[in-house]
Amino acid sequence: MSACLFTPAAARAQSEQVTVDTHAAGTPFPHYWEKMFGSGRANLSMRQSYRDDLQTVKKVTDFQYVRFHAILDDENGVYSEDPQGNPVYNFSYVDQIYDGLLQNGIRPFVEISFMPKLLAKRLDYHAFWYKQIVSPPKDYAKWDALMTAFAKHLVDRYGIEEVSKWYFEVWNEPNIDFWTGRPAQQTYFELYDNTARALKAVNPRIRVGGPATAQAAWVDAMIAHATQNHVPLDFVSTHVYGNDVSKDVFGDNRPIAPHQMVCAAVKKVHDQIKASAQPNMPLIWSEFNATYMNESAITDSTYMGPWMANTIRECNGMTEMMSYWTFSDVFEEQGVIKTPFYGGYGLIAERGIPKPAFNDFALLHRLGTELLPVSSDDVLVTRRKDGALVLAAWNLVEPGVTAPPKTITLTLVGVKGGASASIARVDAAHGDTLDAWKSMGSPKDPSEKQIAALRKVGQLGAPEIVPVKDGKLTLTLPPQGLAVVEVR
Secondary structure, X not given: OOOOOOOOHHHOOOEEEEEEEOOOOOEEOOOHHHOEEEOOOHHHHHOHHHHHXXXXXXXXXXXXXXXXXXXXXXXXXXXXXXOOOOEEEOOHHHHHHHHHHHOOOOEEEEEEOOOOHHHEOOOOEXXXXXXXXXXXXXXXXXXXXXXXXXXXXXXXXXXXHHXXXXXXXXXXXXXXOOOOOOOHHHHHHHHHHHHHHHHHHXXXXXXXXXXXXXXXXXXXXXXHHHHHHOOOOOEEEEEEEOOOOHHHHHOOOOOOOOOOHHHHHHHHHHHHHHOOOOOOOOEEEEEEEOOOOOOHHHHOOOOHHHHHHHHHHHHOOOOOEEEEOOOEOOOOOXXXXXXXXXXXXXXXXXXXXXXXXXXHHHHHOOOOOEEEOOOOOOEEEEEOOOOOEEEEEEOOOOOOOOOOOEEEEEEEEOOOOOOEEEEEEEEOOEOOHHHHHHHOOOOOOOOHHHHHHHHHHOOOOOOEEEEOEOOEEEEEEOOOOEEEEEEO
């Protein structure tokens, strides 16, 4: 991993020479960045627009799991009580939610949240538009019974062979305002212990983990707690965003660029695990993105291509899965969407408009499963199972920074004569639906004709085919440009 120091893009070299031995021994390169995505809360998954976007992303990625909040929220009708105060369970919406995923070839990464009103110790409502309750339970016997009923229902409906392939993550970000137990860590561990033991009592093959914290927190404490108290723990999970600050993630003021924060945090946690009593504990990064704010210049823009490619390069080998937050802007944490491009987290904007990030993931999916050595911070070189050489190159420029194009000349040692390169790009001239929308005057409610035009801009079209002359290939990348090249 390169040093976490910010070099302004304008000061970087405008040209780079990169030599690749195409016959070099490679290392495994699992597509850990595209196995799971986050999404809007559970109830939204019953909407056709959500399922359309899910199918669209599934077609261009290795999408296997989805994670969302609020499966236990009252809008899903899971928990109520009879006049005598006895629990009444209803899994009708749970079934529709999970059936809809499974029918599209996606498994649930079950985030166990939030608190049903009748089980809440206090009516502590979160600030999100849908006002979930983030209180501890008032009665752990009733909570444990709910967990038991929930797990039994899933195993009865889907079978343990299927459910054992899911993940069950206890709560969401209990170290910040998603949990009002105090002290936060101690009361979260109580919730975790009760939940994990109840799930495992139904079937020991159910996989359960946590702490699902913000800012890469508590993982070392989680492992120590589980080890010392003999609590089941099958994986650990946590979150970070590119605009999180060092003080929150590391407890100091070390300078870390926004495009390096995520993997710096991943390395911190990876190293904590290796130094723990359970050094082989699987790490799942169950939320990440370049920003946790609604910043259109980041999540809606071509910046996401270089940012994502660099993140893939730096985080490789340190986590089993990373879950990009989110696959779709069918999403209502801040309320009903008011305009297509507002800095939403999704790969797809409202009305099925692909953002540059959608095409970034589509292109990066083409990378092979074997990583070749290369001495560059702006290039990934891979080998695919069919023998094709697939590489990604990018020009990472932070939003608002002026920088020149970058030229990368690749010398591909060992490429056969007559080889050609197929070059696909996402940049200001390829798939920039944000800029196209702005050119329309940034319509708050685009017409059907404008929506169709934006969708057309989001189609990258046929790649450029160029010969590889004398083993050399030159790419010129504009600021915030990503290119993925297949050489045959």
